[in-house]
Amino acid sequence: MGRKKKRQSKPWCWYCNREFEDEKILIQHQKAKHFKCHICHKKLYTGPGLSIHCMQVHKEPIDKVPNALSNRSNIEIEIYGMEGIPEEDLKEHEKQKQGGKNSDSEDEQPQSKKQKNEHQNNIGIGSLPTGMMPPNVMPPQYGPPMIGPIGPVGPPFMGTGMPPMMASPAAINSGSLNQGTPTTMGVAPQAHPNKPLFPCAAAITASTSSSTLVGSDFKPICSTATGVSTKPTFPAYGSTSVDQKVVLINTVGASSKIIHPSEDISLEEHRTRLPQYKSEESVIAVTTAESTETNSALTNSTSTSVPSSATLTYAQQVEIGKHQQHQHQQQQQQQQQLHQQQQAVAAAAAVNAAAAAAAASMMPRFPQIGTVPMSVPMSVPMSVTMPPASGITLMTPMAGTQLIRPAMTFGPHTAIMAPTANMGMLRPSPVGFPGFIGTTPMMNPYAAAQMTFPGGPVLTSMVPRFR
């Protein structure tokens, strides 16, 4: 079996991953590209040979094989054609050939073409394939460095007899409030589905370490086969706080690297998360439901450091006005729910009982407190439907936070908790915390280790990322 595969695959150059029709040509290539002395242009036979030649003839040390990929530039390794390639690299190469999922070899052009077609076909059908589309890895094209006609770009958006822009404004849907329903084709799959689908799956892989079928399905996409594997660090870190939908920028292939943070958000968004631009951090949070909650906790608890007035623009105040009424009604409901929730908590986890008790004692205060600072966050859980699982995940760290916070801050927190809890409650199964395997055990330690939990900083770092 293994032999058969070997015969099928073309000879390839270990130094630059290029494939050749014939081993003879491969050897010629290696001599010309990788084993040529840069001083006298003599062609040597192997890397060590080149190194020795340079040392002895020119008295110049050479530490890298010329024109090699950065991880394949070891001059010590003796490779001649296909001889001497480390076993694991051979296997890796073969696997990539076979899987057809490789991203780093030269011959994947046809594949990307195929994907392009797929993309076209799927535009109408929708979500999943298109959601997976962006990760499609670009073929490393070694075109001329000039502006060149790199080919006509995909047909779908080529105006098919589109009316001239200025001529018929009426043809397009009017730019009023609900632009959500697009008339143009290809909008929906692009803007929406790739958000919920792909990132969710990624988050699942990250948080529950037992990645199931879904996870493995998505794997080749979010973690590109080779090269820089910086990715896992991010989700691993963040996944403790909430489920986050971290979309990553796909790498281009083994021979190149995009100099950009791995997460697919703009550099500016990235930067606003930094501590020195801290006041903006709370601002960012408003955009996602999850982060709002975590963050409002932060804002309230450290009420001095993050001036809520600074973050409340008048636009928000308008919004607050809108929501205030709604909110009062909600609060009453929440009180009831809170009771239920507390019982559930107490029954489920002994550790959390303390929190519940504390919450109960704080009850009278909470209508007065939870007005301005929480109104903005409040609006979010109502309008945004979030995955229930994440809602619960969220609550637990909250409970932990509450325990160490001064009483004052408590009201808003519980208020925020309530709707999320409710979402959990409404689900058919009577949800207690233990129901959520994977998340709860992770959270409880926080609640237990009340005093040692370093509130502020950790919360800051837990501020979830977008999407």
Next chain:
Amino acid sequence: MFSQGGLGSTTFASSTISATVNPNKDFEVVSPPEDSISALAFSPASIPSNLLVAGSWDNCVRCWEVEQTGKTIPKSMQNVQAPVLDVAWYDDGTKVFIASCDKAGRCWDLASNQVIQVAGHDAPIRTCHWIKAPNYVCLMTGSWDKTLKFWDLRSPTPIMTISLGERCYCADVDYPMAVVGTAARGLIIYQLEGKPQEYKRVDSPLKYQHRCVAIFRDKKKSPVGYALGSVEGRVAIQYLNPQTPKENFTFKCHRSNGAPGGFQDIYAVNDIAFHPVHGTLATVGSDGTFSFWDKDARTKLKPSEPMEQSITRCCFNHNGQIFAYSVSYDWAKGHEYNTIKKNHIFLRSCFDELKPRATS
């Protein structure tokens, strides 16, 4: 105004700067911002002098007057309490709009030096543009709250809100056309005649995150298309209604020239600007270089020497004599590369360099 060679003919003012800081031997703007420069804009043609405004991450907007000699005079500065993400000029050159991270859009009246809030979003405002139509004028703001809002400056509520579906990452306006690039590679064209309306949503010609967009005009000076830059060192030239599909194309830029088959670093295209006279374009990138291009001949007119840090933004003055570009860290390499280096804004006499080459 800026006679040709006006900037270049005088002796270079700041010869003390080492070659690596200013490898292209350009004029340096005095008293640059303390933190990374995030926005850059020259005053419109309606005022005789060249005023340059820069917004930065130190929460400030600064204004300089640029003289013909290349000398810059700091005019004014305002602190807006939050990092600035974009600036735009009012059409008569008396006011500057400021988009910032505290979700507020502001108007800075240069004569009175007063700043008032004129716009608000639920998330940081990424872009701002002044729209001057025959029948209306307004400020367009694009935000990470996934909306585009239009403000008439007198009312605290927008005259119109358009949902983008995703966070706004970049935008450009050239009446009657507006283009917005969003997260998740969204691209929406608006037509502004009568009132702002969505014209069409376009499938992205690029496979990576959108970073900057600039509208270009045809020979008759009406907007016909746009150039879109992504984080993957690539720019797409797109016509709204191409005569043939071949008119649209993409090209690579801002990448390290590795040996063929060698390892290549690919940088983000941070900004694109079209020359107001020649219609050629400039791109600047995280790799610390700017390049001038002729999209019609599909050639590079000029590469630059690399700076020490990324070039974050660029712009031309109204008559295309001066090319301004800002050099700061843009966070592309993450935290560990955030060495505190000085930020710079350089001015280059560029009129001739951006001339399309004579077609033989």
